[in-house]
Amino acid sequence: MNFDRLTNFLNWLVDWRIPGLDIMVAKDGETVYRYQAGYKDREQGVKMQGDELYQIYSASKVVTCAAALTLYEQGKFLLSDPVSEFIPEYAHLNVKRVKPNGEVVIEPARKVMTLRQLFAMTSGLTYDLNSPAILETVDRTGGKAPTLEIAKAIAREPLVFEPGEYWRYSLSHDVLAAVVEVVSGMSFGEYVKKAIFEPCGMKESAFLMEDEMKPRLAKQYKFDDSKGVYEPITQHNEYVLGTEYESGGAGMISSVEDYMRFGRMMTRMGVSDNGERVLSPGTIELMRTNHLGEKQLRSFDWERFLGYGYGLGVRTMMDRSVSGSTGPVGEFGWGGAAGAYVLLDPENGLTAYYGQQMRNNQEGFVHPRLRNLIYACMEL
Template identity: 50%
Template sequence: MDFKPLALFLDRITAWRIPWAEVLVMHRNETVFRYRSGMLDLEAGTPIDEDRIINIYSMTKIMTCVAALQLVERGAMLLNDPISLYLPEYAEMSVKRGEDGEKTLAKAERPITVRDLFTMTAGFSYDLSVPSIREVIETTAGKVPTRAFAEALAKEPLQFEPGTHWNYSLCHDVLAALVEVVDGRRFGVYIQEEITGPLGMRDTGFDLSAEQRGKMAPQYFYDDALGKAIRHDNNGFRIGTEYESGGAGLLSTVSDYALFLNALTNRGTSPAGVRILAPATVELMLADHLTSATRPDYNWEHMKGYGYGLGVRTHISKEESGSLSPIGEFGWAGAAGCMAIIDPANELTVMYGQHMLNNQEPYVHTRLRNIVYACI
């Protein structure tokens, strides 16, 4: 294995517009390459150093789906269950009908299922400024517990009949609330006790200790008008002090999250024997769950050749993707640019980290993945 081209790529993108980048590659449970490039703090001129904590944003979704799948394994719920069995506020939903500009509301004909939450087919949007969300922020004095968020969102009409379209949305935030109700523990406590704690992930969670706050990496946003990255530290998806967003709320490090990803690479069990999912469940997770109705909506250019599983992209066509990774490679990414590559067939795990919004994902991630596979 020769990873010099991967190091050169990180050097190139950090010389371009991304303040810093880091990659960790594991093969057969051994770290075979780790490299970081660029500046942690552009203003101070501080180079990136080890184990900085970052917002992983939508890579939270992978862990949220694992948490919910654990409850499926235990028989606590089924994918085909209506979520109203557990979240009764979703028993009768209204849905928008008609053409844009002439929308009317009607009663939804089909219930939202647990599967719909996993597969982004529930009918939600990603709009956190809707009236019900603004109201719950006010009525909870800015706390917005995860369960209260789900109750508030149920007041909003659906964008489409459940199951008929794929739409990237707040589905996994509601899935986190579902975990809370089905299990009985607060979502962050469940995550810590069932996943991060057993795996030895000490710097992953929804809130930071005083010591951990000192390890937080500055976050940037690339301003095209100014032609430079500017400091932008807040997580816009953290809408309340008690809100544990299953879609975008976790903080972690490259080292920590690689432990979690590698357990999935090993079909659900860590090298130390900690089992977070059964192999059959991992197979279900990475299966393509798009249908003839929903597939046309999953049309992001950089996802060509990929299907959508239970909260993850999953490689289904090398001819369409142009990717060097094998069929069945899966993972997801986050708003500030981090990315996961999970490859059970090759026993390969890649955790890529950066911390810049306006993250250049279509350019960086597709190239980085091909370079990794060329190097091995």
């Protein structure tokens, strides 16, 4: 193994437009590469040290779905169960339709939304954080609406298609977090701590920002396309809809080392660093199996995911000739709005996590190259 090419690329990224980054790569559970470059806080001249905490945004989704699947293994639900069985507000959903004459109408949904559709992003929900129902709930609670209450509010908004019709990125995993609360009888964050963080030895991760975490946060930036530069922005995470809201889709705070503890467990097909069984191999196989039909796959059309399908909260490699990936079929993971990248490859015992804290994150450029460079340097 020789990681010079990867190091050169990472240094180039910092010279190009990435303020700071941190990456860890493990083979068969052992770290084979770790590198930081750039700044935790450019304005103060504080360089990356490797102990930074990040708002990982949608990289939270992999953890959320894994936590929910621990309940699946306890027989608490089936993927075919209606969401309304756990949150009754989902029993009578509406769908926004456009008639041939262009008229927009709101009609009752003809199909039932299932838990599978929440996992697989085929629910018909949107990612509209400013919908009237959400804004009303946040305002009424003084910004303290908990996870389940927001999930109930989401049900009041019309779907954009019948459940199961297409794939669309949405608040599905936030609703799934509320289902976890109902099924477990615990807050979402408490359950994830019990089911995932503790058995994986993750002591630097949470779904609500704790005061002691704030000094360790990498400063958040945003790349300005018009100026060609990145600029500092506030640490605000707009997906966290209040002080009591634990966003299963985008609310997790973690470090590179801590997330790698989770990643290694997934790559070992469910066994943590300390040998504890967290998930069964069959459940992880189910998670990384494509759950989209042909019509749904056509709507999973982000360019960087060509050749991939979508499983239970993760991309999953299906066709190398289409993707151009040098990784194997079955490689899976996800990313985050500030640039996080998760790569899980059980066949090769390969786990990688890349940390970054910049919105407008350039992931379409960075992530595919990062993936291919990791495989090249690993000689896999």
